[in-house]
Amino acid sequence: MPYVNIKITKEGATPEQKAQLIAGATKLLQETLGKNPQTTVVVIDEVDTDNWGIGGETVTVRRQRGQ
Numbered sequence: 001m002p003y004v005n006i007k008i009t010k011e012g013a014t015p016e017q018k019a020q021l022i023a024g025a026t027k028l029l030q031e032t033l034g035k036n037p038q039t040t041v042v043v044i045d046e047v048d049t050d051n052w053g054i055g056g057e058t059v060t061v062r063r064q065r066g067q
Helices: 015-033 059-064
Strands: 003-009 041-047
Touching (some): 003 015
Parallel strands (some): 003 041
């Protein structure tokens, strides 16, 4: 049973976009590794930008600077 964990920043991904991520990851595992889509689990974690760091600073700070 494949388990996929997708982590994205919490910035307004729509339910439709999340459904596309789930379907796409499931299809990729089926096509690439022959995994059964009925037993593939996909979890999307949305992380606040204050809780996600890159290069020693939060994504919130980087976004405020335009990066």
